Amino acid sequence: MLKPIYRGGLLLPECQLWFDPRKRKPFAVISHAHGDHVANHDCYLATPETIALIRVRNGNAMADRGRALSYGEVYVGKGYRLSFYPAGHVLGSAMAYLETDAGETFLYTGDFKTRQGLAAEAIDVPQADTLVMETTFGRAEYVFPSFEETCARIHDFCDRALAAGSTPVLLAYSLGKAQEVLKILELRPQALMVHKAIAPLNQVYSAYGVVMPDTRPLDFLNMRDCIVVMPPAVLKKMPRKDCLVAMVSGWGMDGSAKYRYGVDEVLPLSDHADFPDLLQFVDQVAPKTVYATHGYEQAFAATLRGRGYTAWSLAQNDQLELNL
Template sequence: MAKIKHEKGVLVEDTVIDPDNNSAKKKNFIITHAHSDHAKVSKAKEKTFFMTPETKNLIKTRNTKEFNVKEIPFKKKFSLDSTEFEFFHSGHILGSTQIRVNGGEIVLTSDFKLTDSVLFDKAEILQAETLVIESTFGSPEYVFPERKKIYEKIEKWGKQELKENKLLVLGGYSIGKAQELTKLSNKFLDEIPLVHQTIFEPNKVYEKSGTKLGKFELLNHNLKEFNVLIIPPHLLNPDLITALEISSGRKVSSAVFSGWNGFRGTKSFPLSDHADFNQLLKYVKESGAKNVLTNHGFAEQFASSIRRKLGVNARPLNKSSQSNLLDF
């Protein structure tokens, strides 16, 4: 059985998965997807980063430094220090991967979801002896509506606001959510959206990979020509809304799209690229795992829920547990 513990990332034998920072003194690293909290790469020549081609291309949209990378497609086995790894799509964003170790001794989900979207199929549930599962929304309060129903509400809201000649401003993370919003704008609102520069480049990577989003244009002093604008959510604030209303000559109607709530009073839709509480439990149950390590978010609380609801050994994977975490 491969050894696993937390050491500046998830350490499987001598391979670090999603390093916390660039200081880990190892030579092999696996990056599960391109979000910045998972994709900390280094230009150090002695370090090699293994990832899907799509993840590499998305990282390159915001990180121009050179780093040693080995591109690994889905479902192609590869070995590092006698440990076998295999990638499976996680349904999170383009190129995002689950990892199967030694044919199922260990499965690491990283970020995933078990619902189809307009862009991707849901993640496959992999069989595992030991499961390392993300627990971002590992609290019972986080149960999301059916995605189809969220899409219907977005369509109804958007069309009504557009009918009133308002400028729609949609807030979504630059990699992942913004591409889904680009697709939704084309598919359900019949509008070509303007997109922020930090979204424009990832959109092009999605398109080149074969994931079709529909039409989109770069925001560049052309606000009056379009009815929908997609920007990163951290830019949405009252000052920006006022500036956009002055520039466009129209009222602005804005919304944020995220599993988290509480975005400064802005309207929000619970459109998440993560599994909710029920999906997390479903994965644990159907994976057949005998031991479970929870990671990120509500790790303690979710481990407790697994033990109580499913009767499965579970504990959080955390920085204080530096011994072999398979010693349940």
């Protein structure tokens, strides 16, 4: 049975293959273009969409070292075959599926979302013997509202701010969340104003078939009657007068979230799976062994063991349950 280990990224020793390592490697797999999954490797596999996003965020030199592997194509390595499945997280995000020469199968999710959104490919879930999965929201209290309800809350927030003569400001990470928010808002009559980190990523989305709405460059002096979408880090530079600010995050399920973020409201839209979706995902993959990583990995692994799965946190610091 394939047994992965964590060393600042996932290593599959049997294949000498790294997935999303934090430090530079001679060869690695990059699941998607978020900064915590990208490093300046000598060579790496990623989807064409991810490489295009890396080109915008990290420059041509790094993008040129990427080897594009589209969904459904097969990369043949030493003793294994690797293919990508859509992860539903952000544009181009991929789950890596391996089949070894010995016939064992392995799935590494990276970050993923099972619910269909507006700005990422729909997830496609294969079955595998060994599953390594992220568990960001791996506790039972994380049950997100329906997508329709969350969209309604975003529109209601904007309506309330505008009716009060304020500018609605939505804090959303520049890659993935910002594009999802803009697609939700695209039919509104107000002009959409975005930070300079978002606009070039929108162009990549449009180039790969996710057509983005027209936007204006962010201008703190001329925000009136606009809806502003910008990364959370920009908030400290923005004058707060005549603005109503909402953070867009799955952590909005926590009652203290708005105080932690220092905003007026937190809207619970996430590009990760919630707890019920994580459980359903495992059932779809039907693995023999599960390794949970990131977020509530110990708690989620324990939940899976209670459901009859062989499951561990990737850090292997689990506390075993005693059936007395």
